[in-house]
Amino acid sequence: MTHDILLAGFGGQGILFAGKILAYSGLMDEKEVSWLPSYGPEMRGGTCNCSVCISDKPIGSPLVLEPTILIVMNTPSMEKFAGAVKPDGVIVSDSTMVDVKTDRTDVRAFYIPATQLATDNGLQGGANMILLGKMFRETGIVSMDIFKKAVEKVVPAKKAALAANNLKAVQIGMDYEG
């Protein structure tokens, strides 16, 4: 099984970090993984995206052109990438930030007001993790146990409070109905 995941949004929304935690989750699950950031001029004050592959087999090209899972945090990214998602794929959109919906009927699309939920719960900057939680719930590709291990690995012990916030945010996403 191969998951080709694309995360896209504005710089500063935690796209690359969410991708990193996702890749580490695959690593903790003994899978083959790759993580590739966009590093072009768009990174310097514009849109930003990140390709993550998680597979049982060695990863070929790490560049995700046809995602099986798309996470979007801004409208331009939804407009740019929704059409590329593989049939039967999954789109998870931050509906606080993305004001359009996909018209595709051959994918499963979820709209979750992640930025609003983060603010309501005192988790500013946690929208990326809320979206991951929603995606985990809908795809089952990462369990909470594995995710916890990944957070422990990525977040240094002296920043334990951040780890707790990330876990809390993922749980909010996992619990979100809709």
Place this chain on the structure above:
Amino acid sequence: MERNLMKGNEALAEAAIRAGCKCFFGYPITPQTEISAYLAKRFRQAGGIFLQAESEIAAINMVLGAASTGVRAMTSSSSPGISLKSEGISYIAGSDLPCVIINVQRGGPGLGGIQPSQADYWQATKALGHGDFQLLVFAPSSVQEMVDTVTKAFDLADEYRMPAMILADGLLGQMMEPVTFPEISAKQVEKPWAANGHGNKRKHNIINSLFLQPDVLEKSVRDRFERYAEIKEKHAEAELYMTDDAEVVVTAYGATARVAKSAVNMAREQGIKAGLIRPITLWPFPVKQINEGSKNAHTLLCVEMSMGQMIDDVKLAINCSKPVEFLGRTGGVIPKPSEVFEEIKRLAGGAK
């Protein structure tokens, strides 16, 4: 051994520390700056010297100086910066000095772009500076292989007293993959030629690339080419993937080989007998492996992120005995597995 995720550039830097590199001189340029950044943070506590030079030209000449004293020295840059280093690299080769140079290629010519490219193949393997000389050129295609290549590059550079290049690209430099760092003990090579201070206990050594007598210069070049002949015999490397019964064989190196491997897998799923030859050393070029891997092929397909550079060496390797087709993207565009697959399918005469 613990698997960790690391960017290719950072992994190269950590591998250099573990390979016993003592001096790094660099100048920032996208997409390889993480090598400098990592060493700036880590090298001093590991007992090395990191120095950001005032230019690429200064950096390569600092490498020449450090290598002259017998320590392991390294520099890294990306395409336009490598061009600036070319004079110094020729002097290093002419002085028979070992060192490692990393090129994390980006699109060219000129300032070009900052996205991945393989358009410096000719430069790296044919003419990285004036004069008759070669570098060892390695083309890893994963972050783990980058790690393993650094030690190999230093060891062979020391053994043969010549510069070695690791020819990567922006994709390999920027991506993260799991890596492990095997416990390695850097090969200890005696360097009786080094100009490293001796308290007048022996005759002093001179490091030089100037030979005004043609016969003396000719001999120094011929001696070097004898070493090159031995290297060609012993150290050419390639990975052969599903080539045994392959009728269409793709040749690709570095990041492009990953794309090509995906395409070969897609072809196999459709019953097309496709295979891949991935050169791991670009100089010496794996001539034997190309012939071995393509013996049952009716057509070869060279895939590169350039307008077609390695294809020349593939044709020479098989003496143009079979058609060698080409598929390339350039300027920072990465070929898609699907477009390579379509080309394989076309060359194979359609799906089986």
